[in-house]
Amino acid sequence: MNFILIDSEVRTSLLPFTFTRPVAEIRIGILTLREKWEAYLEDNTSFKTEEYLRMKYPIRLAADNIFIDSSFLPTPDLISAIRSLETETALSHDQKIVAYRSSTDISHSDVTSLQQRSYTKPLIRVQNTWDIFSRNGEALQQDFDLITKGRKSAPISNTNRLISPENIFLEEGAKVEYSILNASEGPIYLGKNSEVMEGNMIRGGFALCEHAVVKMGAKIYGPTTVGPYGKVCGEINNSVIFGYSSKGHDGYLGNSVLGEWCNIGADSNNSNLKNNYAKVRLWNYATERFEQTGLQFCGLMMGDHSKTAINTMFNTGTVIGVNCNIYVPGFPRNFVPSFSWGGASGFSTYQTSKAFEAAEVMMARRGRIFDEKEAAIMEHVFELTKKWRKY
Template sequence: MYLCLFESSDAAHLAPLTDLRGVAEVRSARYTLGEALSVAFAHDALVLHTRDAVAPVVAERHPQATVNALPRDAGVLFVSAHALPHPSWVSEVAGAVGDAKARTFTDGDALIAAWCPDPAALPADLLTSDALPVAPFGDAPTTDLGTVPRITRLWHLMDHLHDALARQLPEASPKDTGSVNPSAIIQGAERVHVAPRAEVRAGAILNAEDGPIYVDAEATIYEQAVVRGPVYIGPKSQVKTAANIATSAFGTYSKVGGEVHDCIIQSYSNKGHMGFLGHSILGQWCNLGADTNTSNLKNNYGTVSLRDPVEEAFVDTERQFMGLVMGDHSKCGINTMFNTGTVVGTSCNVYGGGFPPRWLPAFSWGSPEQGFTDYRLDKALEVAERVMARRNQPLTDGQRALLTHRFQATASQRAAMHPDG
């Protein structure tokens, strides 16, 4: 049986996180959305449906998966890549697998899943559009699943972070063989998982009374750091000395210091110094300079708006707490300040005093005092290659082409935001 994770038109609303990746590759907690669904639904092979622009790099990163092509030799379970697995709906969908007849599952008008025992009956070009059409499944019996948690807007990642962490982090087990210094303080030890080759150093405090803590392989929690669950610390990540961490998920090779809570770091990004990061999301290959601070609460305690890339306007998140969203390959200098509900696009460079605009288009370069201009594409690619090489990761031809595409596609946005650039 094939598991096909499909995108909807809502993928565009998740930019800049989806500028360089598929929806299934967006981190929700310990797992990306796709990884969580792959764990939830037993399958023999994986099919990924994504937008044409990012399909080549998605295929590079998932060589064992089929990308944007419909298999014909076995049944296919289609599941929305935006959906967060929950027993309330997963069991009902999984129960349809193996039926002789097709079935569909919805949340109101939104297609959540479809079981197709005979994919040969479906249009050959079904996965060639950016959003999966519902029409091919129109005659199948439909079950309304009620409310299914889905990530269709950036702030939904914050809405569901605590629950996603609680569901995705396992309890400790006798196989946990990481190194825990005897002077470390562990509260709720039955909910603290320290993986092989991970290390918790002297004086660190891990408190899992409010949620589990998972320290993955080769990760290090340095001296006197405080970690309050639920928290996921990915492989080879570092939590620096005196850090104060709560309710967050950090992917592979993240460096985290200062005060960080209710945050998601995709992977390979650094917030290694003092400063505050709250209710924020960082993509890959980001770096926050020392003493970078984000506001996540307005002085009037009102709800926070965030710029929607489709509506090209600020939209009320209905959240009281929302900080920074930063796209892949973006950086900021020391002492940078970000206002409540700021979106920084892909491959930006921000420095200087004062607050930058609450939205910066991709490939913006500059400061609040001096203004912003275009980040030259050749320089941006040069820096990306240099940064990735430090982690033994290549900047592939496909990634170069996608970054070039994003640079060209956002030229008009930059011209409107900083016409003198």
């Protein structure tokens, strides 16, 4: 069987993160959605995504294909149901197509006309940006169980204070010294060659992915994830930080999601609770207005390659697009379009030539190349988001 992960209708609800990646490349828990599916399928996958993303995330078709909505989190039982699909048959859950088997890449309307089987067991689905942090605890526990099953943790230094050490797992090369690790309310996972420096207080669930670092004196409340090569410090609560991003100084980040290659300046803070305790509204790219999340706690959503200066402040429920540079005193507005430069006193357009220079330098520091594929994707995002920039 040839497995293809599709974006489905939730892609727009997951902007700005899906401006620069398929849904399958969103990280929740320890692994990305793609990594979860590949682990359960025990096979490689490809992507059915937006045309402009296919240069980096290509589709691979075969004579017999199973297309899977990657916004669902896999389970062993779901995998069994998907593998048992007959040709030109779909599997649905709550009237949503989870997967279908076809010899060709068919349209959405053709998919809904296929013969359908119903899957009734509970599933976790990432449908909105805030699901990434609000469902992170469940996803983290699932990933922890999957990754650590039948394995033994690397030794943990006796300089640390451990609570529920049976729920703490260190991969090869992971280091932690003179810190408090409390895994009584969720697992703590330290990826390969990651490091927790001295004097940290971490309450699970918590995932520190490979080569990521917690600097000295951090206070981290779960469920929180720091992606590969990330760097964090200060106070963090129930947040997901994708790979290669840094919140390396004091300041608060809560109920938030940061994309890749973001940088949060020293003493920057976000609000995650309104003063009147009302439910939080968040910018919706589909309706082009603010919509209810149903959450009382909701912080910052920041797209790839966006950055803040020192002492930047964000209101409850703020959405920052791709390649933004936020600075100057005061609270910027709750929705900042991609490729914006400025802050509370106003914005101008962050031209691609300057944005690409910064991206090239930042990525080179981590041994990565800002190549023509990355540039072409960013150019397309610049044009897609032009309608929201009124400057």
